[in-house]
Amino acid sequence: MTKAKKIRPVYMDHAAATPLDAKVLKAMLPFFDKTYANPSSLHSVGQEAGKHVAVARKEISAILNAHADEMIFTSGGTESDSLAITGVLEAVPKPQLPHVITSAIEHPAVLEPLTDLERKGKIELTVIKPSKQGIVSAQEVVSAIKPNTVLISVMYANNEIGTIQPIGDIGRALLKYRSEHKSALPYFHTDACQAAGYLDLNVEKLHVDLMSINGGKIYGPKGTGLLFVRRGTKIAPVQRGGGQERGLRSGTENVPGIIGLSKALSMADGSREKESKRLIALRDRLVEGLSKIPKSRVNGHLENRLPNNVNISFMDIEGEAAMLYLDAKGIACSTGSACASSSLDPSHVILALGVSYEAAHGSLRFSLGRSTTRADVDYVVREMLPIVEMLRKISPVSLDMSHF
Numbered sequence: 096m097t098k099a100k101k102i103r104p105v106y107m108d109h110a111a112a113t114p115l116d117a118k119v120l121k122a123m124l125p126f127f128d129k130t131y132a133n134p135s136s137l138h139s140v141g142q143e144a145g146k147h148v149a150v151a152r153k154e155i156s157a158i159l160n161a162h163a164d165e166m167i168f169t170s171g172g173t174e175s176d177s178l179a180i181t182g183v184l185e186a187v188p189k190p191q192l193p194h195v196i197t198s199a200i201e202h203p204a205v206l207e208p209l210t211d212l213e214r215k216g217k218i219e220l221t222v223i224k225p226s227k228q229g230i231v232s233a234q235e236v237v238s239a240i241k242p243n244t245v246l247i248s249v250m251y252a253n254n255e256i257g258t259i260q261p262i263g264d265i266g267r268a269l270l271k272y273r274s275e276h277k278s279a280l281p282y283f284h285t286d287a288c289q290a291a292g293y294l295d296l297n298v299e300k301l302h303v304d305l306m307s308i309n310g311g312k313i314y315g316p317k318g319t320g321l322l323f324v325r326r327g328t329k330i331a332p333v334q335r336g337g338g339q340e341r342g343l344r345s346g347t348e349n350v351p352g353i354i355g356l357s358k359a360l361s362m363a364d365g366s367r368e369k370e371s372k373r374l375i376a377l378r379d380r381l382v383e384g385l386s387k388i389p390k391s392r393v394n395g396h397l398e399n400r401l402p403n404n405v406n407i408s409f410m411d412i413e414g415e416a417a418m419l420y421l422d423a424k425g426i427a428c429s430t431g432s433a434c435a436s437s438s439l440d441p442s443h444v445i446l447a448l449g450v451s452y453e454a455a456h457g458s459l460r461f462s463l464g465r466s467t468t469r470a471d472v473d474y475v476v477r478e479m480l481p482i483v484e485m486l487r488k489i490s491p492v493s494l495d496m497s498h499f
């Protein structure tokens with residue numbers, strides 16, 4: 096990583112983190128040092144802070160077409176997912192062994208708590224495989240329901256390959272099942288962390304009971320998030336204490352964070368259509384350019400995916416090596432998911448598509464964002480080919496296949 100030559104910085108890792116929007120920062124600032132009182136305090140300065148939290152709650156609930164008392168503010172996507180899973184399993188009337196249905200391409204924030212509970216013998220778990228295109232079938236999910244099923248958790252859009260899941264279809268089929276069986280269960284949770292910037296968050300159209308969103312993926316502050324909990328849903332707190340957030344998430348409210356999350360979500364909501372259209376054109380240009388490289392293939396459905404996601408495998412190379420060479424050219428992208436990138440195991444999402452270990456190892460994710468330009472896309476396409484060619488020449492994967 097030589098400093099001698101000036102390199103063009105191109106950030107294509109928006110699925111891992113987005114920059115804080117300047118308007119969001121501006122909205123947050125007064126809540127650090129001016130309106131800093133505890134919103135639960137009864138004095139007027141505390142009530143002033145509380146008023147702003149209430150306004151933010153209302154603004155967000157309008158975007159979700161929900162009620163203000165259905166918003167539980169958390170510290171991010173991971174906490175929201177954990178609260179949804181652990182909280183529901185704790186609170187619902189227990190069959191002998193509660194059954195949970197999820198998909199093989201969930202974020203670790205959903206998969207890890209579920210597989211942990213399964214390992215401990217506390218739940219029975221069904222993991223639905225996606226199609227080769229990375230889409231989970233609504234029919235398959237609903238067919239997996241058993242009398243002891245208490246929870247279904249399927250993500251709205253995948254963080255690695257960007258594929259959009261049929262949440263509305265699952266929700267509708269589930270409503271039918273529940274009315275036929277005269278049961279409030281199973282509940283339906285969706286992790287919408289990647290979807291929030293681009294897709295419709297109307298919970299009445301999605302028919303979800305629980306939905307996770309975070310701020311750090313939508314140009315808001317990291318360490319902020321929320322869990323939508325539909326009125327009447329049985330759920331227990333994970334974190335107990337002062338009883339904030341209707342007793343479901345104790346701890347002094349992160350007032351600047353809540354204000355920032357609300358501002359970021361409002362901005363995303365306002366620019367959703369226009370920005371999606373702009374990014375789809377750039378995304379498809381990047382796909383077209385990179386697909387010209389021999390022995391490459393895009394992972395995940397080509398159209399039914401987020402406007403900002405390109406995930407592509409190059410045979411006979413290691414994604415990690417390619418990522419580092421791109422980094423030296425100023426290009427930031429990722430392999431697998433950022434959360435799992437400290438391990439060299441191939442991504443569970445790419446493997447779930449039924450591709451070979453080899454193709455999974457050679458996968459790269461480029462996630463575009465508000466700052467992305469056509470020139471950025473063309474720069475990445477230009478730099479990628481020589482890197483792939485050079486890595487293929489030295490690749491141990493192409494020489495030694497004995498471990499397969």
Ligand SMILES: *Cc1c(COP(=O)(O)O)cnc(C)c1O
Nearest residue numbers: 171172173202204254288289309
């Ligand atoms: C980033 C992400 C999470 C984790 O969110 P944090 O705010 O980092 O805790 C969960 N699910 C998905 C789909 C994500 O992309």
